[in-house]
Amino acid sequence: MSSATLQPKPSASILSADFPASLVVFLVALPLSLGIAVASGATPQSGLIAAMIGGIVVGLFSGAPLQVSGPAAGLTVMVYAYVQKFGLPSLGIVVVIAGLLQILGGLLRIARAAMAISPAVLHAMLAGIGVLITLGQVHVLFGAKPKGGALENLSSLPQSIAETNPQALLIGAVTLVVLFGWPKVAKRLSFLPASLVAIVVGTLVSLLLPGGFAKVEVSGSLFDALHLPVFGDHALGEYVVAGVALAIVASAESLLCAVATDQLHSGPRANLDRELLAQGLGNTASGLLGGLPITGVIVRSSANIAAGGKTRWSATLHGVWMALFVIFLAGILSRVPMAALAALLVQVGVKLVKVKEIKKVAAFGDLLVYVVTIAGVVFLNLLWGIGIGFALALVLLLRRLSRLDVESVETGSEVEVHVRGNLNFLAVPALVARLGVLPAHRTVRLCFEVDQIDHAAIEAVRGWRAGYERSGGKVIKDSLDTLWRELIGRPA
Numbered sequence: 466m467s468s469a470t471l472q473p474k475p476s477a478s479i480l481s482a483d484f485p486a487s488l489v490v491f492l493v494a495l496p497l498s499l500g501i502a503v504a505s506g507a508t509p510q511s512g513l514i515a516a517m518i519g520g521i522v523v524g525l526f527s528g529a530p531l532q533v534s535g536p537a538a539g540l541t542v543m544v545y546a547y548v549q550k551f552g553l554p555s556l557g558i559v560v561v562i563a564g565l566l567q568i569l570g571g572l573l574r575i576a577r578a579a580m581a582i583s584p585a586v587l588h589a590m591l592a593g594i595g596v597l598i599t600l601g602q603v604h605v606l607f608g609a610k611p612k613g614g615a616l617e618n619l620s621s622l623p624q625s626i627a628e629t630n631p632q633a634l635l636i637g638a639v640t641l642v643v644l645f646g647w648p649k650v651a652k653r654l655s656f657l658p659a660s661l662v663a664i665v666v667g668t669l670v671s672l673l674l675p676g677g678f679a680k681v682e683v684s685g686s687l688f689d690a691l692h693l694p695v696f697g698d699h700a701l702g703e704y705v706v707a708g709v710a711l712a713i714v715a716s717a718e719s720l721l722c723a724v725a726t727d728q729l730h731s732g733p734r735a736n737l738d739r740e741l742l743a744q745g746l747g748n749t750a751s752g753l754l755g756g757l758p759i760t761g762v763i764v765r766s767s768a769n770i771a772a773g774g775k776t777r778w779s780a781t782l783h784g785v786w787m788a789l790f791v792i793f794l795a796g797i798l799s800r801v802p803m804a805a806l807a808a809l810l811v812q813v814g815v816k817l818v819k820v821k822e823i824k825k826v827a828a829f830g831d832l833l834v835y836v837v838t839i840a841g842v843v844f845l846n847l848l849w850g851i852g853i854g855f856a857l858a859l860v861l862l863l864r865r866l867s868r869l870d871v872e873s874v875e876t877g878s879e880v881e882v883h884v885r886g887n888l889n890f891l892a893v894p895a896l897v898a899r900l901g902v903l904p905a906h907r908t909v910r911l912c913f914e915v916d917q918i919d920h921a922a923i924e925a926v927r928g929w930r931a932g933y934e935r936s937g938g939k940v941i942k943d944s945l946d947t948l949w950r951e952l953i954g955r956p957a
Contacts, residue, residue, distance in 0.1 A: 486774035487782035490533055493658040493768045494520075494783060495790065499681070499798065500806045500813070501536045504598060506548040507556070507757055509681055509798050510690030512536045513791045514756035520784015523747035523759060528739030529723035530777040531730055533765035534747060536757040538813050539718050540711070542594050543847050544757060547707055550699075557694025560752030562708025564745045567716055571742025582717050585831035586838050586854040588822040590714075593842025593850055595817025598810055605807035608633035608678060615843045632671070633678040633804040640667035640808035658768065660809055667805030679803040683795060692755045710848055715760045719744045722761035729770045834858045867891030871899040879908045888913065890921035900929050909933065911942035918949050 494516050502512025519534035527534070547559055570576065600618040601611030608630020612618045640663045647659035671678065696704075723735040740761070747759045769779050826835045838854025845853075869886040880903055886892065903909060911926070923945045930940040 482773045482775045483779040483782065486769055486772035486779040487786065489658070489772035490520075490765050490769045490774070490779060490783040491786040491790075492661045494533070494535055494762075494765050494787065496658075496660045496664045496806075496809055497538075497762075497764065497813070498536050498787075499801070500809045501538055501541055502757060503681065503803070503806055504538075504541045504602065504810050505536075505544040505757060507544070507553055508690060509683055510791065510795065511553070511755055511757050513787060513795070514690060514754055515751045515759050517784050517787040517791060518747050518751045518754065518756055519759040520780055520782075520787055522750050522784075523743045524777050524781035524784055526739070526743035526746055527777055527780065528736035528741075528743060529726055529761065530733060531766060531770055531774055531780070532719075532723050532726045532735070532740070532761045533769050533780045533783065534719070534744065534759050534761050535765060537715075537718060537760040537762050538598065538810075538817060539591050539594055540715060540758055540760060542597050542842070543711060543714060546846065547711075551704070551707070552697050554692070554695045555697040555699070555704075556757075557692075557752040557755060558696060558704045559707045559711055560756075560758045561694065561749050562705060562752075563712035563715060563758060564748030564750075564752055566709065566712040567741050567745030567748060569745075570712075570716065571738050571740075571745055574738045576716075576720055576737035576741040583831065583834060583855065583858040584822075585826045585829075585834040586851060586858055587717065587721065588819065588826060589835040589838035589854060590842055590847070590851055592818040592823075592835075593839040594847070595814040596839070596843050597814075598817070599814035602807040602810040602814065605679075605803055606634060606637035606811065608804070630678055632674045633802070635674070636667050636671050636678065636802045637804040637808040639670050640664065640805045641812065643667070644808060644812045663809060664801060664805050667808065668801050671802040671805070672800070681798050681801045681803060681806065683799045690755055694752060694755070711758055714847075714851070715748065715758055716741060716744065719761035722763045722766060725763055726761070726766045726770070729767055732775070831858070831861070834861065863891060867895070869895050871896060873899075873903065875904075875907075879910060880904065881910045881912065883912045883914060885914045886916070888915040888918040888922040890919055893921055893925045896922070897925055897929060900926075900933075903933075905933075906937045908939045908941065911940065913943060913945075913948055915948075916952070918945065918952055923949065 495513075498512040498516040499509050502509050502515075505512070516535040519536070523534040544556070547556055551559065597615060600615055603622065604611045604618065604625045607625045607628070609625040609628065612621050643663035643666045644659050647662050651657070651662075671680075720737050720741065723737060723740050727735050744759065744761070751757065751759055765783075769783075772779075774780070823832075823835065826832055834854055834857050837857050838850050841850030841853045843850070866887055866889065869884065869888065869892040872883045872885075874881045874883075882900070882903070884896065888896065926942070926945060930942070933940055
């Protein structure tokens with residue numbers, strides 16, 4: 466695949482739209498990448514490296530040209546757990562494994578399979594992550610440090626409030642006010658993202674206050690932060706398991722983001738297999754260079770489209786601006802107060818809990834899956850929450866597939882039985898139970914109005930019929946073999 470086939474050559478008309486859009490995306494991505502890195506227990510540089518690679522590498526090869534990739538809030542909890550378990554120097558091993566698996570998936574063209582996750586599970590996962598981010602970062606707003614888990618963060622919140630750092634709380638409060646108020650009061654300056662303005666204002670306020678509050682710790686330059694991953698004391702199998710889990714979650718988030726991005730513009734539709742390949746290339750590069758894992762991010766993608774981005778050059782150029790900032794201006798980050806970043810992350814966490822999606826999930830009858838998944842993510846861990854939610858979704862699906870309506874009407878010595886629904890092996894126990902309570906020594910007329918029938922159901926009905934007629938009854942029914950052939954012969 467040549468570079469010529471990867472992206473169109475830039476032209477004056479393209480760059481006239483993509484150049485300003487790339488600057489807007491850069492301004493949106495900068496504070497978010499920084500905050501996500503801090504919330505993940507990593508260094509600020511690792512988040513910026515991931516944003517840089519997400520723009521340049523994924524942007525160049527992307528199958529969804531207007532999607533913008535980088536470190537994502539949806540992976541924060543998982544990455545934090547991996548940093549705690551493997552250590553930051555070894556995180557790259559997990560990220561590289563996930564990237565290689567994504568590359569393999571893209572080459573094998575299985576991108577659609579990665580999307581086989583119930584929307585209820587996915588939205589609950591993101592909401593659970595939002596709850597965890599919010600619970601942890603609220604402590605930072607009061608000048609304390611986030612604790613290990615949800616229960617610990619909840620139980621220790623009164624202590625953090627009692628020991629409030631006034632300067633940190635003031636900085637965080639001002640930042641939150643700007644975050645929520647900027648879009649309403651600065652419509653003419655809408656090209657300046659609220660996240661960036663809020664961080665700048667919070668930092669300026671901190672310069673007027675005496676010390677005693679935490680700031681972002683930046684040690685060394687970008688080149689000091691670049692490093693190859695190293696194996697720790699853990700077995701290779703543990704890294705592989707972690708990489709597989711990361712690949713599944715990151716792929717699902719990226720591909721669903723690509724589908725959502727397609728709904729925001731009228732340009733070329735996303736090639737999901739190529740997008741999965743591009744995400745794999747980005748994660749492999751990010752892991753090798755010391756960056757965080759990468760996914761497609763809907764906030765940056767929607768900002769790109771709203772700012773007038775037309776081709777992949779807007780995403781690519783935003784990565785270039787990120788690289789220039791990291792190389793020449795990274796020292797500015799040491800002036801940013803942690804409370805300002807905490808306020809930004811609290812807003813991100815709250816936005817991940819979407820009432821609109823909860824209503825939609827409830828309308829489709831999947832509220833139980835949503836509640837169980839979010840509880841698992843918050844109170845157990847991300848993987849257990851996803852696993853339990855996915856298993857419950859499968860159980861409910863099987864229950865729907867086995868749903869069968871059996872109605873019997875007695876008219877003299879004859880019993881008419883109507884069977885409606887899906888008559889498959891899952892429904893056999895319920896069907897046999899209903900047929901087993903029919904009165905003996907009658908003429909039973911079976912009427913099948915089913916959408917599906919399989920071998921197990923046919924044999925079950927035949928077996929019941931033989932037993933019923935041996936006991937003195939009579940069964941009248943259509944040929945089940947004929948019914949089966951008719952059903953499988955229906956056009957899709």
